[in-house]
Amino acid sequence: LGLITILEACTSQKYINNYVLNNNTLTVRKSEFTAVNKKTPTELPFVMLKPEQSPFPIALYKDGDSNYNALFMQCTHQGCELNPYELMIVCPCHGAEFNTKGEVTQGPAEINLKSFITTHDHENIYIQLS
Numbered sequence: 001l002g003l004i005t006i007l008e009a010c011t012s013q014k015y016i017n018n019y020v021l022n023n024n025t026l027t028v029r030k031s032e033f034t035a036v037n038k039k040t041p042t043e044l045p046f047v048m049l050k051p052e053q054s055p056f057p058i059a060l061y062k063d064g065d066s067n068y069n070a071l072f073m074q075c076t077h078q079g080c081e082l083n084p085y086e087l088m089i090v091c092p093c094h095g096a097e098f099n100t101k102g103e104v105t106q107g108p109a110e111i112n113l114k115s116f117i118t119t120h121d122h123e124n125i126y127i128q129l130s
């Protein structure tokens with residue numbers, strides 16, 4: 001619990017409402033990863049999306065300069081909604097942990113998170129929902 005409290009204090013989640021859903025593809029502008037804090041632009045490690053038809057949010061993580069990981073925030077153990085942080089994803093129900101690629105790093109979950117295929121160009125990230 002102490003670790004989770006510290007993690008929560010360190011990372012806030014930014015939910016994006018400014019996305020386009022077209023033919024099951026979510027389009028997110030790369031500029032959404034830039035937050036302006038006290039007039040200083042900061043790059044966020046991840047942003048959150050909650051499409052209307054999706055029962056759980058999607059965490060979109062930046063993975064280096066050239067890759068993005070779009071992860072479904074439902075635990076693969078017994079289905080709880082996950083808490084994403086900068087460096088890891090934690091299940092509040094039984095303590096499973098995943099890295100920001102969605103791979104299990106601590107049980108009781110045994111299956112990696114559901115992820116979505118992403119592509120990007122110079123301006124946008126495209127998430128294939130199915």
Ligand code: FES
Pocket residue numbers: 075076077078079080091092093094095096107108109
């Ligand atoms: Fe996530 Fe059990 S539901 S660890």
